[in-house]
Amino acid sequence: MLDSGNFVLYGDNSNSRIIWQSFDHPTDTLLGSQSLPSGGHLSSSLSETNSSTGRFRLNMQVDGNLVLYPAYTTESLDWDAYWTSDTSTNRVNVKNHLYLNKTGLLQIWNSSSDYGLVSTLNDPEEDQNTRNQTIYRATLDFDGIFRLHAHHVNNGNDKIVASFPESSTTCEVNGFCGFNSYCTFNDDKQLCSCLTGYKLIDANETSLGCERNYSKAECRDEKD
Numbered sequence: 001m002l003d004s005g006n007f008v009l010y011g012d013n014s015n016s017r018i019i020w021q022s023f024d025h026p027t028d029t030l031l032g033s034q035s036l037p038s039g040g041h042l043s044s045s046l047s048e049t050n051s052s053t054g055r056f057r058l059n060m061q062v063d064g065n066l067v068l069y070p071a072y073t074t075e076s077l078d079w080d081a082y083w084t085s086d087t088s089t090n091r092v093n094v095k096n097h098l099y100l101n102k103t104g105l106l107q108i109w110n111s112s113s114d115y116g117l118v119s120t121l122n123d124p125e126e127d128q129n130t131r132n133q134t135i136y137r138a139t140l141d142f143d144g145i146f147r148l149h150a151h152h153v154n155n156g157n158d159k160i161v162a163s164f165p166e167s168s169t170t171c172e173v174n175g176f177c178g179f180n181s182y183c184t185f186n187d188d189k190q191l192c193s194c195l196t197g198y199k200l201i202d203a204n205e206t207s208l209g210c211e212r213n214y215s216k217a218e219c220r221d222e223k224d
Contacts, residue, residue: 005031029139036060036098042140043071047205055175055207056144064094064118066108068146068164070175082144082174083165087119104136104161106148122148122162136161143207144173178209 001007007022023034028042036042039062044054057071065088073080087096087108095111096118106121125134135151146164151157170176170190171183177192178201184191194200194210201208 004033006034028141029137030098030100032100032102032104032136034100038062038064038093038095038097040097042146044140044144045142047142047207050205054142055178056140056142056173058140058146060096060098061088062092062094063088064091064096064108064110066096066098066121068140068144068173070144072175080174082172083146085119085121100136100138100148102136104134104148104150106138106162121164125150125161143170144176145170177207180210181206 004023008018009020011017011019023031026034026036026040026042028044030036030042036058038060040060042058044056046052046054053071055071057069059067059069061067066085067081068083069081085108096108097111099107099109101107104122104125108118108121110116110118133153135153136148137151138146138148140146147160148162150159150161152159165172171185176190177183180198181192181194181200184193192200192206192209194213197213198210199213200206201211
């Protein structure tokens, strides 16, 4: 395990040939000095307490665009995207990749020498003096927001440096409330409510959607 958080397996005792490393297989998070390659994606967790694959996906598309989608869509359904880096081109196999550097900048780079740095997605932290003692991670959270987190080692403080999309309301995330439900507010908190005739699939995880609220007996009575 390297200080960067990369778990590395070497093929011999010389520590020169890497046969596998966790940085090549991101799930929902990028750490400092880790990349998301062209064609790669991050998947959100299902909930705050369930780390199973969730309902949102961050794609580094082969056209060069970084896009947030609900997980059930495909790249061809652009209208389902709820955030994009606007770095697409008219070509395919552009070879752009998302890179989180150790100073907390999320950047899109192109491996071709003709392009180099394509876009920087966030501003640097205001307190430059703490950056050398800060650990950064970028996580696609269960609510569909891609957030850049900073942990300051010296004082133990944690904060969110940037969010994509920038809006603080998850109601703007396409598909946040799941099927058969809609997003509402209660004291500035986002809540998922069911359509008439439906009930929550899981009362403890309201964003998972709703199912029909009827019993087998009721179905038999209606049929008779």
